[in-house]
Amino acid sequence: MNRAILWFRNDLRLSDHLPLQAVLAEVVDLVPVYVLDDRFLEADEWGFQRTGPYRMQFILECLTDLREHLRELGSDLLFYRGRPEEILPQVAEQYQCEGVYASRTYTRDELEVEERLATKMDLRLYHDSPMVHPDDVPFAIDRMPEVFTAFRKKVEKYSHVREAIPSPKAIPSPALEAAPLPTLTDLGYPASAADQRGVLPFKGGALAAWERVEHYFWNTEQLSVYKETRNGLIGADYSSKFSPWLAQGCISARAIFHEVEKYQQEVTKNQSTYWLQFELLWRDFFKYTAMRYGRRIFWPNGIKDQRRKWGYRPQVMQRWIDGETGDDFVDANMRELRQTGFMSNRGRQNVASYLVHKLNLDWRAGAAWFESLLIDYDVTSNYGNWISAAGVGNDPRDRIFNTKRQADMYDKKGAYRDLWLRQSVDSQ
Ligand SMILES: Cc1cc2nc3c(=O)[nH]c(=O)nc-3n(C[C@H](O)[C@H](O)[C@H](O)COP(=O)(O)OP(=O)(O)OC[C@H]3O[C@@H](n4cnc5c(N)ncnc54)[C@H](O)[C@@H]3O)c2cc1C
Incomplete structure (x- = not known):
């Protein structure tokens, strides 16, 4: 191949990047592209926007950082919004690219995009993320x-x-007409101020x-x-x-x-x-x-064979979302998530168990809320942990948490509950 597209997905870096290493070895020059897939900005079946503002802001920072590093190495980043399987063939035509190099994914929606793209282009995928x-x-x-x-x-x-591969010293690319990256408000998200109580002011890149x-x-x-x-x-x-x-x-x-x-x-x-x-x-x-169970990680019964009927009561769900269940440990965690896009692992285990075992709500609604809010949302970690919490994954342990006991153990003096239930942002 003379020229190829390097399609960035959830691999927004230049060091230890397997598709980048491969494309550099096999082509004369390359065109780096990121496509913000519109489908991931839409509302899901529960009415939650699939990518909420915390993660979107983080992604935009990642792209800014990636573009700077690409520029330092003599290249650039082409940004598009739309469907990768439609946009990448157009980019290929414009820049005369013969193929696409990218990281492999393992879940339903991403695999469908790959399948459609592969019918149109020479798509070369690498197991980069495990x-x-x-x-x-x-x-x-x-x-x-x-x-x-x-x-x-x-x-x-x-x-x-495997050993980590250092970043390349240069990235050969043709002259690229890179449009500016959008801002959060360009994408229709409201601008929001960071809550000072958050664990860390996460910055992408x-x-x-x-x-x-x-x-x-x-x-x-x-x-x-x-x-x-x-x-x-x-x-x-x-x-x-x-x-x-x-x-x-x-x-x-x-x-x-x-x-x-x-x-x-x-x-x-x-x-x-x-x-x-x-x-x-x-x-x-x-x-x-x-990789093994494919789309079953999204099924109500997860990877288990026995059927379980899940309930859904929107008002009860809303109280969980708002941190108004009356269980102060659950509520503090849910408010942290809503205000910052982050929650500790201890908190996640507890609120998930509470939704499923105490409120008897469909675990998929909880997973979808996490998907919308989490700044660190990762499809396999999120759905894998949720099916485990719901008892339909591969976890043999009994994961029903006693949230009162957990609060006594992990928030002995109530400082965490105080922080999220009684202190306002202004008092920080
Ligand atoms: C219901 C539920 C949903 C979750 N959803 C996500 C998600 O969308 N994205 C996500 O990255 N993690 C998810 N986790 C796992 C875990 O809570 C977070 O990875 C962790 O809290 C992130 O903080 P950290 O980086 O400081 O973790 P650390 O404790 O410092 O761990 C280091 C790294 O190990 C990995 N890790 C740790 N615990 C887990 C775990 N249980 N499952 C998978 N990887 C783990 C993560 O990559 C993490 O960054 C979820 C857990 C639960 C119970």
Whole structure:
């Protein structure tokens, strides 16, 4: 091939980027493109906008950062809004591209786009987002271990994490007519001010992702105590907060894994440092679950065969959304989500369990609300965790949480509930 499109999706970075590495090796020059797919901005079947303002703002920052890095390397980023399967062939015609290089995805809507595009163009896809490459695991995908522990043990024993590839020194491209990136208001979102109570003022982009690694690992050495702090609820450093950057691919899970290895050599190696790698394997586990079970992760019964009837009462759902259920731990978490687009892992487990087991509502509505709000929404992590919480995933544990007991354990003095239920933004 002489020239190809490099189609950016949830891989908004230039270092350790498998499609970029491949296209650079195989073509003379390339055209970097991002398409904001309109379908992901629409309302879903529950009436929630699929991409809410927190994540949209983050994505726009990621694109700004990516475009700057591309420009530094002699290229640029073409931005379009519409349907990739229609836009990419037009771009190919305009710039005489012979094919498209991109990261592979594993879920229904994204796969449909790939299928349609592949009927029109030479589409080359790479397994970029899992930490452990599917060619390196010791099982066929359709025979992957059902439960996480078995999956983890096999992967830890027989697989490895490939080395991270450094960013290229230059990206050859033809002259590109790049239009300016839109702002949040251009896209029809209301401008909103950040709530000062949020855990972190998340900023999109590879630069900010690496600054966060620098802070959490090297400057504060919080990684050394991660296992003890990870169930926290307030503040920037109880957990890594890498999730929004991982979800948009500003940094690869492989690169984080190897940074932990480096930390283990240079600072300390303990249960906490291992535990971050362990959590990244959960991320992979849900990607592999999606590879294996396809669209079933969105079904009411998830990947289980027995039928379960789910209820839906809009007013009860609305109280959950608004943080007005009367359960103060659930309510504080739901308000944090609504005000900031983030919620701790402890909070997510509790509010999901509450929706399903206490309110008896359809888990898919809860997952859809998370999809709309979460700044770190990742389709396989979200739906994988939700089917587990609903008891229709591959989790053998009983996941019914006693929210009162959880609050006593993790919010002993009530500081978190105070923060979100009793303090206003102004009092910060
Ligand atoms: C109902 C529910 C929905 C969720 N939806 C999402 C989602 O849309 N996107 C998302 O990234 N995570 C999701 N999670 C997982 C988890 O809550 C977040 O990854 C985590 O809270 C992000 O904060 P952190 O980066 O500080 O995590 P850390 O504790 O620092 O963990 C490091 C990384 O490990 C991965 N990880 C940790 N826990 C999990 C987990 N349970 N499942 C998958 N990956 C994990 C993430 O990539 C995370 O960034 C969900 C969990 C639940 C219970």
